[in-house]
Amino acid sequence: MKRGPALLIAAAALLSGTIAARATVIAESRVNDAVVAGAGMPRALSEFGFFADGARQVPGERVTPYALGTPLWSDGADKLRFIYLPEGTQLIADGEGLLQFPVGAAIIKTFAFGDGAERRLIETRVLLHRADGWVALPYRWNDEQTDATLALAGGRIDLVTPAGEAISYAIPNKNQCKSCHGKDGQVIPIGPKARNLSAEWLGQMQRKGWLVGATAGGDRLPDWRTHATGPAAPLARAYLDVNCAHCHQPGGGASNSGLDLRWEQDGAHALGILKRPVAAGRGAGGHDFSILPGAPDKSILLYRMDSAEPGIAMPELGKASVDREGGAVVRRWILEMKPE
């Protein structure tokens, strides 16, 4: 046979094979919109269809991975973040804040510990944007890593953090999701804010037609990978915004404290500088102020960050150990402040 037709036949065979394979992949990885936008609480994570390969965290169709400039710290867990957008929908940006998600969208975050072959998926948290608001559900992975089961009441798992600490890691219960993901009594997303998403990612989403609107606005949050040597103030403010401000803001879980750690907060007293504790109890550590400029070891804010003890530790949820890197940046920031 001449080379040309042989190649053609081979190519055709290859093509049909490829189409067949793709068809299989599409069927497995199609997200089930009825489950996402419906009324129930699916018992298994696989019912959503977010992943083509759950154990390897390969996203399905229209499920896009994303990363944050400064991410929330969770005992050093690896966090795999994804957004699902239904067919024909898009995100809307409005300046530097939270992207607006269409009804039927979902935000998915898997927590994992261990590297390479040793990686264990622990939990996947999903935020579902339904017609009457967001619903937050926690799912716990099985040992076989084949699927994750709804864990309404949360759960605890003994594991060792990347820092080498043996901890009892806590999967939040459905109410605890809302403790952080709550403002004025409504469940809301926290992470995907334009100022904490890379310009590249935003550009990609815009080019795909999955994001519209203007993302320009105030300053971007810094890249946390520069934490060791970058300027302390923006790093510390970013860290506090991402790890604390969901509660520590008006309308948030700690609104009664008067401490407001949002990135956009300008007032010194609201940020904790020379602010006296309100209801800290022994969380005050014997200190008089949330932040005493120039004196990190006399600052309640750092004292609580440096603790993992219930009743003292901050954040109250989502950590069973202490973030040394985060503490170091906040320490630098307070040290650089001029004492009054």
Place this chain on the structure above:
Amino acid sequence: MKHLALAAALLASAAPLAAETHRVAPGEGAGTRLQEALILAVPGDVVELGAGRFVLADGLSLDVDGVTVRGAGMALTVLDFTNQQGAGEGLLVTSDNVTLRDFAVENAKGDAIKSKGADNIVYYRIRVTWTGGPLATNGAYGIYPVESTGVLIDGCMVSGASDAGIYVGQSRDITVRYSVAEYNVAGIEIENSRNAIVHDNLATRNTGGILVFDLPGLPVMNGGNVVVSDNVVVDNDTPNFAPPGNIVAGVRRGTGIMVMANDDVRIFGNRIDRNPTTAVMVISYPNAFDDAGYNPTPRKVMIAGNAIGRNGYDPQIDGAPALLAAFGGSLPPVLWDGLGNAPNASGKQDARAWTLNLPMQAAGFDKANPAPLQLEPRPPTPASVLPGAPAALEARLQ
């Protein structure tokens, strides 16, 4: 979801018969079962806790309106947080029209029961105890409604809180009654709140019996229209065991009833006896502050008809021996710091006072220039709003 919610609402309003009771027994996995019940409850449901000890590793939370959580009695149903590993409180309530009744919370690592933005809440026959006694390592608050409108606390008992046993903060329309607060730093505290009545309670063996505070720098300020009446405030002689840094750490051992700032506080018909520092203390916020909207001085404080026994005989105050000598063995029952308007009083004992004559707000105690003072009467003025919880909350007590 919408029509389900509507159906639930209809069910809840139609008849209590339609509401479900979720029974949870103590034992293996109690924490998980109880938390699931609290999540899956719908408005109108009852979560019924069996008799026994629920050993809990994590805090619990309720975010569903109109749910009743009911135990078998404060001596019989115990939520035991001695081994608590996470969360800032034992039980956190963030929904409205909730009733908590007939159970106990022991040894929470943080606050025992906190209800935030939880309007129209009833705490009925709830016990909170830190079983090791008054320790700085105990949680701060026992019963802790905050940022709420409509709070009824009735027949409750709290002991061992390292800040306040019963603490109501940044709220309005509050009743605290028929309750016992003992061996706390502050027995009962009303802070930055309005329209509160604290009546017919026993506050004993605390550092300070009943506190009415208003602090700066908080989302809700300008507390006032508070009535403290018909309470028994005796033997509040436990040394202050609050962790240093908290404002309550400044309360002197042996304080009966203390007012800090606030507008319109009436102290009537209480029995105030054997409080070693003072029967009543009326002072301004003692620290520097930077808050244009805040008034640090107490205004319109009225003290009348109290049965004042022997107080102020062992005050925790600098220069106590000289003061005691000057006042003939025990300090007058009412202490005022000299700032703003003096409290008014009618009644022989109620009017016996002394003033610190502080030169200005946030002047230290060392700037005091003590002198005896006779308080003046004032014609009673009706309250702008009758203080207390809405009547509908009482209707739930059966």
